[in-house]
Amino acid sequence: MTMLAWNVRGLGNKDTVRALKNFVSKFNPGIIFLSETKQKMRYLEKIRMKMKYDNAHYVEPIGIAGGLLLWWKNDVKISILHSGKNIIDCELSVNGENEWFCSFIYGPPYEDEKQVFWESLSTIRNSTQVKWCIVGDSNIVARAEDKMGGVPFEPSQAKWFFDFLNKSCMIELPIQGGTFTWSNQRSDDDVIVEKLDRILSSLEWSETFPRALGVLDVAMASDHAPILLLLQGMPKRCKKDFKFESTWLLEDECFQEVEKGWAPIPQVNGSRIFGRKLKKTRSKLIKWSRDKFGKRRRSAEEITERIKLLQENPLILRTTNEVKELKVELNKICESEERHWHQRARVDWLKYGDKNTKFFHATTLQNRRANTVLATFAVVYSTATMVFVYTVARQHFPQHLVDGVEKYGRKLVNFAFPYSQITFPEFTDAYMRRSEAFTAIQNYLSEKSSASANRLKADALKDSRSLVLSMDYNEEIADEFEGIKVWWTSNRNIPRSMQISVYPAVDEKYYKLTFHNRHKKRIIESYLPKVMEDGKAIGQDNRLRKLYSNNPSKHWNGFNPKWSHVAFEHPASFDTLAMGAKRKKEIINDLDAFKEGREDYKRIGKPWKRGYLLYGPPGTGKSTMIAAMANYLKYDVYDLELTTIKDNTELRRLLIDTSSKSILVIEDIDCSLDIMNERESKKRKIKEDDDLDPISKEVKKETEETTESKVTLSGILNCIDGLWSSCGGERIIVFTTNYPEKLDQALIRRGRMDKRIEMSYCCFEAFKVLAKHYLKIDSHLLFEEIGELLGKTDMTPADVAENLIPMFKDENVETRMNRLIEALKAAKEGEGASRPNEKRKRGCNTRINKREKRNIR
Ligand SMILES: Nc1ncnc2c1ncn2[C@@H]1O[C@H](COP(=O)(O)OP(=O)(O)OP(=O)(O)O)[C@@H](O)[C@H]1O
Structure with missing residues (x-):
């Protein structure tokens, strides 16, 4: 005492x-x-x-x-x-x-x-x-x-x-x-x-x-x-017990330290985890409090020691003013410490309002209580005992008693470990189907893992065009969502028992998400949907895109699907597409609006699809435009060959078998089937048939039945905006034609073909795009001459591009441009002879303006 x-x-x-x-x-x-x-x-x-x-x-x-x-x-x-x-x-x-x-x-x-x-x-x-x-x-x-x-x-x-x-x-x-x-x-x-x-x-x-x-x-x-x-003399100096200071509760960082200390520890489980976490939390708090308050405390202790020394040495005391100054300084330190806590209390009072009264009561009373962390420690070990007692009780006591124990046991465990965990296994059922959630999480974490995890696994996922990095087993990474901290761990269970199964024994991989109980609602309702969405988007970006083409129906069976596919690796992009910048921008904006328009389409009650009609002479870049669109949107491409489809039913079955996020293409629709002026052709056919004798009529009918497609205009119209078109959503339908005027108006009316894009002859602006990519130049003395010739000549981008491609290795730029000039001159002469007065159509300005001329020079 x-x-x-x-x-x-x-x-x-x-x-x-x-x-x-x-x-x-x-x-x-x-x-x-x-x-x-x-x-x-x-x-x-x-x-x-x-x-x-x-x-x-x-x-x-x-x-x-x-x-x-x-x-x-x-x-x-x-x-x-x-x-x-x-x-x-x-x-x-x-x-x-x-x-x-x-x-x-x-x-x-x-x-x-x-x-x-x-x-x-x-x-x-x-x-x-x-x-x-x-x-x-x-x-x-x-x-x-x-x-x-x-x-x-x-x-x-x-x-x-x-x-x-x-x-x-x-x-x-x-x-x-x-x-x-x-x-x-x-x-x-x-x-x-x-x-x-x-x-x-x-x-x-x-x-x-x-x-x-x-x-x-x-x-x-x-x-x-x-x-x-x-009374008992000087107490022996012993290692100071860890003591949780109630004032720490006023510091937000204290909670963060506890959360850090209580974070999941890889490779530790069962009852050991509590002990380890307590130890970790304690050392985190000690370090934090030493860093935060230690400086002030240390200087106060040093000053006290110095005053004591001076008190014991009257000679020094006599000749110095130091004690007085030291006392003033010590007082200042104590005062600042006190003010710090006082201010914190006021700030928190403002923050918590009335609740504060209770809060501070609790805080002051806390000194009387057992140290919280040590109490938790005790609880943890009692928990271990309780788990044992509970196991015994389950076997020997009546159910209602066991239920009671279970209820309070859960409360106790929640107190000791206030974190929730959600597990996402790789396979969800006995058929070993990969869980979509697992794949989405893997994609989502792959970006974060490469930044923060030390041990990574590289994996080439099915249908992925690049390596996917994911954290290795027992690694842990932290993530933050709206200020909430969560932890992801990657784990696996290695199968121990030998099971007889048609499937090979595989590790049961799973991801585990840990978060504080108090954030449960937000994690489940907001964070996890976001992880799924982001993960799917990343997967979509990474996946290998496909170019599908339809198989003839006679080959369809369990082994031969309706569509066969190859990897879609067309290099075209809007950047390399030769076209006026304004029109290009307009098309890109249209695609963006479509891609982001999910909610808008839903709101107005329209299926999420859009039709494009690309028309223009051959070689003006219609197919290139489709490839650029697919690459821009990261969609698959379904190239539908109508001539191999027997009838409308087959067409429907094919279309139902396509996936969303895709572009359905029917190229040269005017040549595919005789559907443009179906009504006209029907009349013509009846007239032709009338001229034939009955035997020839029968033979003609049989041949037609076996070889000709019976896909009708109405079948095609249905495919564009009939009921089936609502399956899946996020689809683009593109028709291309060299002769738009031949198409039935019903096919190309607005609502079916929402946007019509004319692909025209090469203009100077389009040439500059080609020159930039083929010749790697932005300007040249010969540009002026080429520009003038393009203004007077109809040459497709395909032809221009052909002249710019080197004929042999290291062919120089001038030679290639001169070749183009010659070709343009020749085309002009030929054109002049055949179509002297025809007005030329180009999708962009064909004349070189004054500024461009200046630039060229
Ligand atoms: N606008 C363009 N921009 C860039 N390259 C183009 C363009 N137009 C044509 N080309 C080049 O010409 C080639 C043929 O073009 P593409 O097949 O896209 O033309 P098309 O209009 O679809 O022709 P068709 O009507 O005969 O199918 C492409 O490989 C491409 O290299």
């Missing part, structure tokens, strides 16, 4: 209260005796409550002078025998053992009162036979070495004191940590220091407490230093 005696010289000062608070938190004394409190009981009681002392006895000050206070905790038993303005005399025992007397004194400062005081003290009891101890401010300088500075020591001043010691057979206990307990707080030659505070004891008492020791602490906020009486 420790006892603190201190002449505070007024407890109304906030610095003194703070200093007292520091002493209390540093030494946790069981008894506090303060003299010269100079405060009324009501005020002192408030401080006592704050400091959590259970009992009190006060001697009120006279006016604003004097005043004594005695506080003690419940484990100390004190009965007050007598009290007055200079003494509180009591009988006490600690933990019910060793009853003894203790007098807490405040010796009178005036000479005329000193004699009365010390004489009356010697009459209190015959101390030779009792255990008696006197602690406090004696207000007596007993020996010459007990004073430095000021008026020299006068032995007569100590006469009453020594009389008392001799009469009562009392001895003085040595005090460690300095000689002088009082200083006049001046510097240099004016400094006076004295030993006024003492601990006296009877021999009986000393025998009972042989290890008792007095210790002097740093004088803060008062000219007296507090003295401590340690």
Whole structure:
């Protein structure tokens, strides 16, 4: 037990209260005796409550002078025998053992009162036979070495004191940590220091407490230093137990540290995981608190040590002002610490409003509680025991009892481990079908894994055009979603038992997602759908795209599907497509609007599809445009060959077998079937048939039945916007033709072919795109001549491109351009002869404008 005696010289000062608070938190004394409190009981009681002392006895000050206070905790038993303005005399025992007397004194400062005081003290009891101890401010300088500075020591001043010691057979206990307990707080030659505070004891008492020791602490906020009486001597320095400070709860970082510490630990499971996590959390908190508060605490400790050193060396003390400065500094540190917590409390009060009252109550009460983390530790191990008990109980107790245990057991586990986990296995059923969720997560994590995981696995997934990197088994990566932290781990179960199965034994791979219970709703409702969506999009980007073509129906069977496919690796892009920039941009915007338009299509009640009609002379880039569109949208391409399809039913079956995110292409629709002017051709056919004899008619009919396609215009129309077209969604239908004028108007009306794109002869702007990619130049002297010729000649981009391709290795740019010029001239001459007055159509400006001419030059 420790006892603190201190002449505070007024407890109304906030610095003194703070200093007292520091002493209390540093030494946790069981008894506090303060003299010269100079405060009324009501005020002192408030401080006592704050400091959590259970009992009190006060001697009120006279006016604003004097005043004594005695506080003690419940484990100390004190009965007050007598009290007055200079003494509180009591009988006490600690933990019910060793009853003894203790007098807490405040010796009178005036000479005329000193004699009365010390004489009356010697009459209190015959101390030779009792255990008696006197602690406090004696207000007596007993020996010459007990004073430095000021008026020299006068032995007569100590006469009453020594009389008392001799009469009562009392001895003085040595005090460690300095000689002088009082200083006049001046510097240099004016400094006076004295030993006024003492601990006296009877021999009986000393025998009972042989290890008792007095210790002097740093004088803060008062000219007296507090003295401590340690009944059991100096406690052995042992490794400090981990203690969870309630004030840490005011720091958000504290929660983050706990979350970090409590994060899943790979390769550890079962009951071991709790122990490991507690250990990790503890060391995280220790490190964090040391970094965060350590600096302030360390400097406070260093200053205290320095003051102590100076207190013990009066010579230094005499010649220096340092102690005073150090005390000011120490006070500042304590104040800033206090202000920090005060401000935090205010901020949190604003944040939490009324709830704050409860919160801080809980926070302050927490000191009384067992350390939370250690409590958790205990709970964890009790949990392990409970798991064992539960297993036994399941077998031997009635079900309703087991249910009860289960309910509370779950609560207990939730308290110890407030995290939820979701597992995503690779295969979801006995047919070993790969789970879509697993693949999506793998894609989603592949990007994050390469950035944060140390051990990675490289995998070439089916239908993927590039290697997919994923975290290796037992690796863990953290992810964040709207400020919520989650952890993904990759695991596998290796099959142990030999099972007889048609499928080879494979590892059961799975991903595990861990997150805090309080975020469960948001994780399930928002985070996981996002992971799925992003994962699918990444998979879509990475996958190998396909070019499908339809097989003749006579080959369709279980082994030959309706569509066969090859990898779609056409290099065309909008960048390489020779076309005016404005039109190109317009098409790209249209495609973007379609791709992003899922919700819009849904809202207006239209199937998510769009039709494009590409028309223009051969070689103007219609097929190239389709490839550029597919590459831009990252869609598959279904190239539908109508001539091999027998009838509308087959056509429908083929179309139902296509997937979404695809472009369905019917090239040269005008040549595919005689469907453009079906009505016209029917009339013509009937007329032709009428001219034939009956036998020829029959033979013709049979041949037609076996070879001709019976796909009709209405069948095609249905394929574009009939009911089937709503299957799947996100489809583009493209028809190409060299002769748009031949097409039935029903086929190309708006709503079926939503956008018509004319692919025209090469203009100068389109030529520049070709020159950039074929010749790797943006301008050249010959550009002007080429531009002029293109304005007067119809040449397709295909022909222009053909002339720009090198005929042999390392053919130079000029030669290739001159070849183009020659070809253009030849074409112009030929054209001039055949179509002298025909107006040329180009999708972009054919003339070179003045600025372009300037650029060329
Ligand atoms: N606008 C263009 N941009 C870039 N290259 C083009 C363009 N037009 C044609 N080409 C080149 O000409 C070749 C033939 O073009 P493409 O097959 O796309 O023309 P098309 O209009 O589809 O012809 P057809 O009507 O005969 O099918 C392509 O391989 C391409 O290299």
